[in-house]
Amino acid sequence: MLKYAYLNSHYQSGLKNLLDVAVLDHSDLHAEYGEGSEYRKVDEIPFDFVRRRLSVVVSFRGKHILVCKGAVEEVFAASTRYELKGEVGNLDAKDSAGVAIKALHDVGVQVKILTGDNEIVTRKVCRDVGVDTVHLMLGSELEALDDASLAERVDATTVFAKLSPQQKSRVIEALHSRGRVVGFLGDGINDSAALKAADVGISVDSAVDIAKECADIILLDKDLMVLESGELELRKHAAVPPHDGDSGADEQSAV
Numbered sequence: 001m002l003k004y005a006y007l008n009s010h011y012q013s014g015l016k017n018l019l020d021v022a023v024l025d026h027s028d029l030h031a032e033y034g035e036g037s038e039y040r041k042v043d044e045i046p047f048d049f050v051r052r053r054l055s056v057v058v059s060f061r062g063k064h065i066l067v068c069k070g071a072v073e074e075v076f077a078a079s080t081r082y083e084l085k086g087e088v089g090n091l092d093a094k095d096s097a098g099v100a101i102k103a104l105h106d107v108g109v110q111v112k113i114l115t116g117d118n119e120i121v122t123r124k125v126c127r128d129v130g131v132d133t134v135h136l137m138l139g140s141e142l143e144a145l146d147d148a149s150l151a152e153r154v155d156a157t158t159v160f161a162k163l164s165p166q167q168k169s170r171v172i173e174a175l176h177s178r179g180r181v182v183g184f185l186g187d188g189i190n191d192s193a194a195l196k197a198a199d200v201g202i203s204v205d206s207a208v209d210i211a212k213e214c215a216d217i218i219l220l221d222k223d224l225m226v227l228e229s230g231e232l233e234l235r236k237h238a239a240v241p242p243h244d245g246d247s248g249a250d251e252q253s254a255v
Helices: 002-009 018-024 026-031 070-077 096-106 117-128 138-141 149-155 167-179 189-197 209-214 228-240
Strands: 039-043 052-059 063-070 080-084 088-089 134-137 159-162 184-185 199-205 218-220
Touching: 002 026, 002 039, 002 052, 002 063, 063 070, 080 184, 096 117, 096 228, 117 134, 117 159, 117 209, 138 159, 138 167, 149 167, 159 167, 167 189, 184 189, 189 199, 189 209, 199 209
Parallel strands: 134 159, 184 199, 199 218
Antiparallel strands: 039 052, 052 063, 080 088
């Protein structure tokens, strides 16, 4: 990623923003990718407020490479495939989250979002997957509550944003104090404490190592519908009756 960021920042002719400056501070890359290297600038498509992207075309050993940067939604809109660790795959709508959340709700699981993201990003993602953000609590508001006050509000609060790792754990403990059985899905370093605090910690095979080590279950299927299947299977073996739309299962957003 740094290689392509450097190629774009170095060969663009427009004004350098702070991110460009940070990338170009890696002066050790100049000999490999800058003037005097095997890379040559071919063309440039400047940023504009319609396209909202800036593209630089460079040549390398007879091949042309277009490196584009811009607003996330604009870049995704122009993309059809991804490359990760040498593997190329098709980008899809990754639309199982909304379907899975509805399915969990239908079997009596109350889904809550606990995230370190800011309020704006959180509301956008929740809206995309069909999660109501009317009852949203920020980490700063949570920090001002004692445990008893948090316990009084935790059931009615659907989304918790801008949380620290310890605050995620506090939410889980508050749910425990209300008699809830809590499952937590997370894949980052900041989820480790919450994965341990939950009755069932769930992670994915692409998660960071510490998250997988703290989890009780690691999902190998990239379809979140396995959560509903797992819940129903658990009830078969544990003889757990479905709740009336008010179970305390808690899910970390993986967006």
